[in-house]
Amino acid sequence: MTRILYALAGADRARPFSPHVWKVALSLAHKGLAYETVPVAFTEIPAIENGATKTVPLLRDGDRLVSDSFAIALYLDETYPDRPSLFGGEGGKALARFVESWAQTVVHTALVRFVVLDIHDCLGPEDRAYFRASREPRFGKSLEAVVEAGVGEIETFAAKLEPLRALLGKQAYFGGAGPSFADYIVFGALQWARIVSQKVILRDGDPVKDWFERCLDLHGGVGRSVTAA
Amino acid sequence: MTRILYALAGADRARPFSPHVWKVALSLAHKGLAYETVPVAFTEIPAIENGATKTVPLLRDGDRLVSDSFAIALYLDETYPDRPSLFGGEGGKALARFVESWAQTVVHTALVRFVVLDIHDCLGPEDRAYFRASREPRFGKSLEAVVEAGVGEIETFAAKLEPLRALLGKQAYFGGAGPSFADYIVFGALQWARIVSQKVILRDGDPVKDWFERCLDLHGGVGRSVTAA
Structure with missing residues (x-):
């Protein structure tokens, strides 16, 4: 299963900085879910995943694409209920x-x-x-x-x-x-x-x-x- | 069963005004629990329930006395779990x-x-x-x-x-x-x-x-x- 987090980065691709992407990075770690980070520049966002989103984070989870950090957190808790909850009810x-x-x-x-x-x-x-x-x-x-x-x-x-x-x-x-x-x-x-x-x-x-x-x-x-x- | 909410009031005893008491009044209503309001003045608080509290709200629920609005809300959810929750988990x-x-x-x-x-x-x-x-x-x-x-x-x-x-x-x-x-x-x-x-x-x-x-x-x-x- 492919799990990809598209993450905003600057000239140094190894330094993703978006606050909203970091919310998701911590959330994936909280739930113990492995993933690959794919850095993107601001001007590259419209082209990723065939124009799936205008903003990052964008999470590909197998055949699912989810954008918006809060929506991703809700998705993760719903999809992986046996792992530690992000919300607690x-x-x-x-x-x-x-x-x-x-x-x-x-x-x-x-x-x-x-x-x-x-x-x-x-x-x-x-x-x-x-x-x-x-x-x-x-x-x-x-x-x-x-x-x-x-x-x-x-x-x-x-x-x-x-x-x-x-x-x-x-x-x-x-x-x-x-x-x-x-x-x-x-x-x-x-x-x-x-x-x-x-x-x-x-x-x-x-x-x-x-x-x-x-x-x-x-x-x-x-x-x-x-x-x- | 006697349920009493001690509520801060001024010269007009029919106008309880404490913000913390109002939190509890709404919480009791939320849970559908009947109670009697006993108005007290600031300077009367030390004498109520044999010196049980320095502040209101104070809730008497049968033989239980609970002070502090947050503690009372926790107590109500714990004691009456079959009624609508105040916290949702x-x-x-x-x-x-x-x-x-x-x-x-x-x-x-x-x-x-x-x-x-x-x-x-x-x-x-x-x-x-x-x-x-x-x-x-x-x-x-x-x-x-x-x-x-x-x-x-x-x-x-x-x-x-x-x-x-x-x-x-x-x-x-x-x-x-x-x-x-x-x-x-x-x-x-x-x-x-x-x-x-x-x-x-x-x-x-x-x-x-x-x-x-x-x-x-x-x-x-x-x-x-x-x-x-």
Whole structure:
């Protein structure tokens, strides 16, 4: 059986960085499912699997193709129910959507302002042109101006993570004593920053950093298989 | 069997306002469990049930006494497993802790700055003295100064609810198609503001307001049994 994870990468094909792909990489490891990673550039995505998707992750699992990280996690739990659950029941599925919403609206929106130029710089020439042309209109300014405006916000970023910090005062992971897909959702965002940028986003001594380091160690250290920028 | 919910109230004993008690009131209704509400003032709490608790909610369920809203919800699901679940499994329990952390660190900390003087004003004379003496040192300023500093923040409060707003673009409740304890956690905070304060916290047309109104209608409209301030 062929299991392939299409993963966004820059000029260095060995450094997949998409936060959403990392959610799936950890999920596959969580379930103990072997797979092959196929790196793709932004501008190559439309051509993979005969135009099956506009975005990665895309998972080929035998004759099934599934895109969207949350849909893939649901698919994996449904298809491999005998392996460790990613959600821990219907209530866990419903609330993982809140963690996703929090990660997208709070964590990603802040991080992208710190790392968007680092992302650009790690891309190959064709992707650089695509990335600038597609992202700058969204921000309404140049990538350089986005990052410049975000400099002071790195100092205040820690405060945005306070809900997670408070949670970590009660339990080791979003999933409780062990990790669940919700952990991988937030891990993906911080792993994205770790791989593309040398900026210090999390301070030593921050419980969120300790949790992130624990996540990097999970499942044989799959998160550390790509080194920090 | 005697089931009693001790609920914080001000000078008007018919208007319990504690956010944490409201979480439990909705949880009892969710499970279809009848109970009697016993209103108590802040300064009466240490005397109830022979000093069983320093805080409300306190639930007497026959010969059991349980305090802390989250502990009560866990107790209810464990004790009445045949009635509708408040958590929907272990994953739901774990992530409800994140919703609680988000509500405490983001929603409560903002709301209290808008309504703390309204809370004071709805209390009886003894409680007013206690409340001012205990809260002002926490804020490091007078209740009046807290509220004055918070005026401009009512305008920016909506942005803090963006993770919930994004969730409501995907599903009707934290619990998915129907409500769960996570809904009651956040409902409790907004119900607290609704009961003690005439300030407009949620705008018409905001999906969060629509969700809050749906929550007020749940279980025969138990949330509307106390009118808005």
